[in-house]
Amino acid sequence: MTNQSDAYLADFYGPESRWFSITVGIISVFIVLSNIFFIIITITSKSLRQKSSTWILIGFAISDFLHGSAHIFDAVAIWLGSLDDRRICSLAGAFVIFTAASSFGFPFLIAADRYYKITIPESGKFSLGKALFSDRWIIPVIVGWFCLSAVSNVVLLFNDGFGEDPGGFCGARKFTEVHILLIYEVTMLVFFVSLVLSAVYYFRLAKWLKQNQQSASGEAMNYTRQIMTVTKIITLIPVFLAWPGVTLTALQMILPEMPMWVKRVITVPYFLSSVANPWLTMALVRPFRQRLLQLLRSSTVSVTESTDRGDINLSSTHHNRLFIQPKSAVVGF
Numbered sequence: 521m522t523n524q525s526d527a528y529l530a531d532f533y534g535p536e537s538r539w540f541s542i543t544v545g546i547i548s549v550f551i552v553l554s555n556i557f558f559i560i561i562t563i564t565s566k567s568l569r570q571k572s573s574t575w576i577l578i579g580f581a582i583s584d585f586l587h588g589s590a591h592i593f594d595a596v597a598i599w600l601g602s603l604d605d606r607r608i609c610s611l612a613g614a615f616v617i618f619t620a621a622s623s624f625g626f627p628f629l630i631a632a633d634r635y636y637k638i639t640i641p642e643s644g645k646f647s648l649g650k651a652l653f654s655d656r657w658i659i660p661v662i663v664g665w666f667c668l669s670a671v672s673n674v675v676l677l678f679n680d681g682f683g684e685d686p687g688g689f690c691g692a693r694k695f696t697e698v699h700i701l702l703i704y705e706v707t708m709l710v711f712f713v714s715l716v717l718s719a720v721y722y723f724r725l726a727k728w729l730k731q732n733q734q735s736a737s738g739e740a741m742n743y744t745r746q747i748m749t750v751t752k753i754i755t756l757i758p759v760f761l762a763w764p765g766v767t768l769t770a771l772q773m774i775l776p777e778m779p780m781w782v783k784r785v786i787t788v789p790y791f792l793s794s795v796a797n798p799w800l801t802m803a804l805v806r807p808f809r810q811r812l813l814q815l816l817r818s819s820t821v822s823v824t825e826s827t828d829r830g831d832i833n834l835s836s837t838h839h840n841r842l843f844i845q846p847k848s849a850v851v852g853f
Contacts, residue, residue, distance in 0.1 A: 545595035551588025558798035579662040580626035587619040612690040613682035622669035631721035688784035
């Protein structure tokens, strides 16, 4: 290793890595718990799980759950890793990059699915999108997207491209060879292409709403608007929160060196989008909001009933004690 690489690694595993590891670990636990909660309340609702569109949202939650799990591993790797033992960070970095790529594509899948669900193709004209986002093919499409995301990073895996990321976490290793950096830039196309496709289908949905205000049902219009709002937010949040970390990695060979703590402060907001995604869906899409409110009402009623039963039992016990004479009084009589 060069002296420059030694200095970088010493900075990466330096004293401030402890607080960063704890911060990443705490946020990642929230990511995992939030997405598990969303998945559970969705699959336990018959009305939700019967709709094929729901499974894309579940797939999105699974991708964020996996990404949160990867960053828990990342936090452990930063805490336990050292100059003498970098293997754990390489493994965590591979998991982080693989899961990040899959998560980036779901806003496009959500918008495209809604578009093909509400539009009717011209008579006699085959629509590939309509076929792919049909009830029959929706699960294979989700699985296919996960596989494509994984394959896009295989080249980095075989070129030892994972490890101590310039963003301060375990991700894509700081590159010393131009061709490895170029391979990474190609994998970043997954991120940018998904953003472009999300925008394309968002504007297609907007155009459909404008053209079908009179003919479409109110329910279809409202649900489409809600999906558009979610798509817009879950697309824009990563753009604003992830671009600093992505820039640090993608332009690492031309950017000036910055202190590691500055890079980590810049990177931390990126983790928040995976926490927000399931809660945004539950807050903004009516069927999911109704399901959440139903669970809250049920839990409130259960707590109230348990409290009432407890009060009744205490009252009954107290009442009975008032009418029980002491044993000594009976004997004395």
